[in-house]
Amino acid sequence: xxxxxxxxxxxxxxxxxxxxxCLLRPGNTNCGGCGMSIGLTxxxxxxxxxxxxxxxxxxxxxxxxxxxxxxxxxxxxxVVNTTFASSAAVASGLAAIxxxxxxxxxxxCWAGDGGTYDIGxxxxxxxAERDEDILYICYDNEIYGNTGGQxxxxxxxxxxxxxxPSGKREGKKDIVGIMAAHGIPYxxxxxxxxxxxxxxxxxxxxxxxxxxxxxxxxxCPTGWKSEPGDSVALVRLAVRSGLFPLLEVFxxxxxxxxxxxxxxxxxxxxxxxxxxxxDELDLDAIRAACRARHERLRxxxxxxxx
Amino acid sequence: xxxxVVTGNHAAGYALAVAxxxxxxxxxxxxxxxxxxxxxxxxxxxAGFPFTKGRVVPVESExxxxxxxxxxxxxxxxxxxxxxxxxxxxxxxNIMTAGFYRLPIxxxxxxxxxxxxxxxxxxxxxxxxLRDFPWVQxxxxxxxxxxxxxxxxxxxxxxxxxxxxVLVCMDAFIVSHTQAExxxxxxxxxxxxxxxxxxxxxxxxxxxxTLGGLIWPDVTTSQRFDVDEAMRRVPAxxxxxRDAFRNVFGRDPGGVLEAFxxxxxxxxxxxxxxIATTVRDVIxxxxxxxxxxxxxxxxxxxxxxxxxxxxxxxSARRVGVLDRDYAxxxxxxxxxxxxxxxxxxxxxxxxxxxxxxIGGGDVTAESIDRVLDDLRDRxxxxxxxxxxxxxxxxxxxxxx
Numbered sequence: 001x002x003x004x005x006x007x008x009x010x011x012x013x014x015x016x017x018x019x020x021x022c023l024l025r026p027g028n029t030n031c032g033g034c035g036m037s038i039g040l041t042x043x044x045x046x047x048x049x050x051x052x053x054x055x056x057x058x059x060x061x062x063x064x065x066x067x068x069x070x071x072x073x074x075x076x077x078x079v080v081n082t083t084f085a086s087s088a089a090v091a092s093g094l095a096a097i098x099x100x101x102x103x104x105x106x107x108x109c110w111a112g113d114g115g116t117y118d119i120g121x122x123x124x125x126x127x128a129e130r131d132e133d134i135l136y137i138c139y140d141n142e143i144y145g146n147t148g149g150q151x152x153x154x155x156x157x158x159x160x161x162x163x164x165p166s167g168k169r170e171g172k173k174d175i176v177g178i179m180a181a182h183g184i185p186y187x188x189x190x191x192x193x194x195x196x197x198x199x200x201x202x203x204x205x206x207x208x209x210x211x212x213x214x215x216x217x218x219x220c221p222t223g224w225k226s227e228p229g230d231s232v233a234l235v236r237l238a239v240r241s242g243l244f245p246l247l248e249v250f251x252x253x254x255x256x257x258x259x260x261x262x263x264x265x266x267x268x269x270x271x272x273x274x275x276x277x278x279d280e281l282d283l284d285a286i287r288a289a290c291r292a293r294h295e296r297l298r299x300x301x302x303x304x305x306x
Numbered sequence: 307x308x309x310x311v312v313t314g315n316h317a318a319g320y321a322l323a324v325a326x327x328x329x330x331x332x333x334x335x336x337x338x339x340x341x342x343x344x345x346x347x348x349x350x351x352x353a354g355f356p357f358t359k360g361r362v363v364p365v366e367s368e369x370x371x372x373x374x375x376x377x378x379x380x381x382x383x384x385x386x387x388x389x390x391x392x393x394x395x396x397x398x399x400n401i402m403t404a405g406f407y408r409l410p411i412x413x414x415x416x417x418x419x420x421x422x423x424x425x426x427x428x429x430x431x432x433x434x435x436l437r438d439f440p441w442v443q444x445x446x447x448x449x450x451x452x453x454x455x456x457x458x459x460x461x462x463x464x465x466x467x468x469x470x471x472v473l474v475c476m477d478a479f480i481v482s483h484t485q486a487e488x489x490x491x492x493x494x495x496x497x498x499x500x501x502x503x504x505x506x507x508x509x510x511x512x513x514x515x516t517l518g519g520l521i522w523p524d525v526t527t528s529q530r531f532d533v534d535e536a537m538r539r540v541p542a543x544x545x546x547x548r549d550a551f552r553n554v555f556g557r558d559p560g561g562v563l564e565a566f567x568x569x570x571x572x573x574x575x576x577x578x579x580x581i582a583t584t585v586r587d588v589i590x591x592x593x594x595x596x597x598x599x600x601x602x603x604x605x606x607x608x609x610x611x612x613x614x615x616x617x618x619x620x621s622a623r624r625v626g627v628l629d630r631d632y633a634x635x636x637x638x639x640x641x642x643x644x645x646x647x648x649x650x651x652x653x654x655x656x657x658x659x660x661x662x663x664i665g666g667g668d669v670t671a672e673s674i675d676r677v678l679d680d681l682r683d684r685x686x687x688x689x690x691x692x693x694x695x696x697x698x699x700x701x702x703x704x705x706x
Contacts, residue, residue, distance in 0.1 A: 078509040078511060079517065079519075089365060092373075093338065093374040093378035093380070097382065
């Protein structure tokens with residue numbers, strides 16, 4: 001245990017591993033309020049709790065920049081930066097040789113929405129179809145963040161980006177539906193505002209063999225034009241208002257809904273991000289869509305329970 | 307040794323598979339595979355091979371085929387694949403990545419015309435477009451050479467002084483689909499020839515490196531310089547791999563180039579792959595008529611064996627380069643390299659580039675005769691000459 005961790009414990013704080021051995025080392029240059037950084041820390045903690053080693057394949061995304069410049073790195077685990085579309089394929093090769101040699105440890109793809117929903121879609125779909133034994137985690141900040149904020153197929157309708165200056169007309173791609181339709185063993189959505197649920201899903205995913213796909217709703221103050229201190233509150237609101245359902249799908253067949261909306265108004269979510277102009281949004285239609293989405297998920301979870 | 311009548315593709319698939327199998331005592335072997343005419347038979351053979359410790363991953367694209375092979379290589383396994391033409395073009399980003407990651411991957415390329423329009427026949431434009439990447443490139447003339455150079459490629463690629471991927475090329479159909487008697491070495495000898503792979507920078511939990519992160523210009527320059535140093539070592543290490551090959555298999559896989567009757571030659575043709583075989587016959591025939599002609603058959607294209615070429619052309623005053631490819635806006639690819647090799651070193655040599663056999667067109671003895679006649683009658687070099695231009699060539703310079 002590092003001196004920092006010991007100090008934190010002595011001060012009565014919960015244990016936060018930040019020794020050189022942890023997954024995301026202290027001292028990285030990520031933005032304040034970055035959801036991806038919180039996700040990486042939570043992944044590192046879950047791995048430590050489970051006693052799991054891991055190596056990561058990271059395509060072009062903020063996760064690649066996180067490492068910092070050679071010869072230093074913010075990652076305490078082996079990492080390979082893959083080409084943009086290739087993380088799931090490189091991970092397939094890593095996992096194949098791990099298995100041939102009877103080794104343990106997770107092979108993790110850590111990718112943004114651009115590398116998942118867009119350019120990496122075919123590679124990801126093929127790895128899912130082959131049921132490769134890899135843990136694919138997409139931190140979805142709904143934007144090409146590294147390149148300064150362009151629309152992706154994960155960008156929600158209405159969001160202004162540098163390539164949708166008057167707001168995106170199309171909605172988000174249903175990546176959970178797509179991945180679940182592959183019939184992979186485990187598909188789940190995670191929110192950094194629900195750390196216990198987040199942790200449980202990671203631990204569950206570690207214990208399952210085959211392709212596992214996790215989607216993290218990952219706030220990006222730079223791209224969302226939101227306050228860094230609002231990040232956790234925003235994604236919590238997304239869950240509570242029904243914009244981002246927390247769910248699990250097993251084998252593409254059995255569904256579980258992990259949180260029910262509490263009646264929070266999605267309007268508040270849009271008001272707190274300057275990428276949206278709430279007056280341009282059809283909020284009644286959005287509210288109706290949230291209700292319909294949850295009604296459908298409730299039906300799925302009741303009809304095909306996990 | 308087992309003499310069998312097999313296609314060039316069969317020879318390549320067999321060599322890739324037994325090379326992978328030879329690493330079973332270490333971290334095994336794996337490859338991503340994807341079909342494309344006329345290479346498909348290679349990956350079919352690999353897919354059917356009963357590996358002791360290997361996995362073949364049938365992926366959704368060439369881009370991913372190389373990515374899977376990179377992942378396997380990064381994990382310390384022997385990795386390989388095969389492709390052709392537009393497949394290589396689609397794979398380009400990861401071909402470059404494998405090189406800069408210094409992964410000793412071996413890829414067999416069946417040289418096929420790049421489309422559109424679609425043409426499945428022989429043309430080297432596909433592999434030659436990779437000329438500026440950190441890959442060694444070897445070219446084969448027949449099935450035996452395909453088997454031998456594929457095996458040699460692994461030993462060369464994995465040598466600690468090199469650690470670069472190697473591309474082994476053959477002509478579409480003329481070699482890939484032509485059956486010929488080929489000596490396919492048994493596993494036991496391949497095991498002796500190929501040491502178990504220990505990749506120094508493989509990903510491992512006890513050494514948590516970040517591979518391929520951000521680097522500044524000074525480190526980038528050093529990294530390119532390291533590649534250049536490794537490239538410069540290739541010809542000497544190739545020679546060691548060649549000697550070892552002779553010791554284990556009792557057969558010479560050939561040098562980086564082969565000089566045929568160049569000792570006193572005034573005119574030398576530089577050719578590669580199957581065209582070189584045709585040139586050899588023509589030179590024999592014209593030698594009998596008293597012409598002092600020679601041939602340099604290029605086996606290695608990258609790194610470009612400049613010194614060996616100079617030695618082979620010591621007596622030459624005229625050099626004709628045969629390009630089965632077209633580099634838009636400049637002519638032929640080999641022609642540029644040969645011209646550059648002589649520039650400033652031997653300014654008394656006339657180097658003329660000839661484009662022939664493009665898109666798999668037949669290169670006959672008569673084609674070579676036309677080249678030699680043109681070269682003999684020239685008083686200066688000109689733009690690359692289109693040999694055998696049949697359609698739409700009105701108004702163009704054509705070798706008569």
